[in-house]
Amino acid sequence: MVSEHGAGRALIQGIGTALPPHRLCQDDVFAKIEASLREDPHALRWAKRIFKQCGVQVRYTCEEDFLKPADQCTYLSTDKQQAAPSTSKRMEVYRRESVPLAEKAAEEAIRDAGVEASGITHILTVSCTGQFLPGLDTVLIHRLGLSARIQRIPLTFQGCAAGLRAIQLAQQIVSASPAATVLIVCVELCTIHLQPSGSREALFGASFFGDGASACIVSSGEADQQGGFQLGGGHSVLLPDSADEMIWEVGDTGFDLYLSPNIPKLLRTFLRDEVDRLLDGGALPPLWAIHPGGRGIVDAVQDLFGLEDSQTEFSRNVLRDFGNLSSATLLFVLKGMRERLREQGEGERSGVALAFGPGLTAELLRFTYVPSFVTKRESSYEYAGL
Structure with missing residues (x-):
């Protein structure tokens, strides 16, 4: 039962999600992995096992390169002479693709919550798959029409747990200051880090990581028809x-x-x-x-x-x-x-x-x-x- 009312109460009012345009079926990804491991039967057997058991059928990616045939996909290339994209190249992709994805999720969360963007007091941006300066938060402030005086809190390189960490931090902010309205934006482009490797670690990542963004509004809340x-x-x-x-x-x-x-x-x-x-x-x-x-x-x-x-x-x-x-x-x-x-x-x-x-x-x-x-x-x- 709800035990807290008024001051100290924190609610997730609005939620938004966004996916990049390119859809990856699990069988298509495995076909590229299979082609890249044709000279390593032990790694191929391991790949078949984890792709079958990981529980994923579909993922999404920001990188159109993954839609190309196996011999043309630079991230999972079958050509041993072809160098995989460098970290700097991957960060270029991150900077280009993360912003519109994060913006879309944030806009949906703001609409869903029924709040004014200009009244948001805090923005928490979360990501572990890339970074650039000035940061994602500064770009979103301009694109979303947030206040230039908004309090910015980036949570970087904290992995899968960081989304829930951000929610707990937002709760603490709102509980201490009931008039606060916190926007959380999480964006991850995991697929840009896939690599042509037969190691178990790389194959785990290749088997179930995808790209996407999510956002929510946390505030003290006071009446709405939606739960x-x-x-x-x-x-x-x-x-x-x-x-x-x-x-x-x-x-x-x-x-x-x-x-x-x-x-x-x-x-x-x-x-x-x-x-x-x-x-x-x-x-x-x-x-x-x-x-x-x-x-x-x-x-x-x-x-x-x-x-x-x-x-x-x-x-x-x-x-x-x-x-x-x-x-x-x-x-x-x-x-x-x-x-x-x-x-x-x-x-x-x-x-x-x-x-x-x-x-x-x-x-x-x-x-x-x-x-x-x-x-x-x-x-x-x-x-x-x-």
Whole structure:
């Protein structure tokens, strides 16, 4: 049940998502991987296994190069003499493609929340797949018509968990300053870091990462006909003895990703205590927004807490239809969940959001689906004297 009203309350009012134009079927991606590994049968057997088991059917990419035949695709080239794109080249693609994708998601979130762009007090930009200066936040301020005096908080290179970290940070801002309105924008272009390699690490990334952007508005809220998510308590934790289980490093041909196959096992070992702490020993809620970092991660959470398939379907649907979009993914999950709850006319329902990133970091947050609430109409800048 909702226990906080007025001051201190934080709600996700609006959610927006965006995808790049190029659709990648999993079979087409594997065909390119297969061609690039024709001289490495051991790696090819491994690739077949992980592509079959990862739970992805379709992904999206900003890079048209992936639509070319295998012998012409520079990112996954079969020509050993052809150099893969350099990191600087990939960052050029990131700067060109990330801005319009982020802008589209942000515009949808602002419309969905019914707020004025000029009244937004904070912008949190999240990404781990690229960076440029002046940053994404400064470009969005001009494109979206945000205040030049808006408070800017970039969260960079924090991996898949950063989307939920941003939501928790926004909650803290709004709880401390109820007149604040926070815009969160996550954009990830994971596919620009795919590389022609037979290593297990590179093949993991090639099997399930995709591109996309998501955004949301967090504010204290006061009446609206549409439902949203009220944010409750949450925390972050570094799981013990796991610092080397997820690594994301800058290489000469893009960012090099290492994902350990031990991550699901680590979650089974340590996550129950963290969820018990989050819930203060209370009963498990009906709603679960799990970041689908891979099928094994969703399986681990479902098995650990004895969840029904209906409780993990939002995460599995996002993984199947879009892949792992790193920090942007969790808002895709929450958007799908919200749409279903609205369609079914559900009343208040409690939930838990979970995301995982390098460290190994776990982000945990309680939330409640609220069928209706009031949106404040006054200028948010009055509280700060801006």
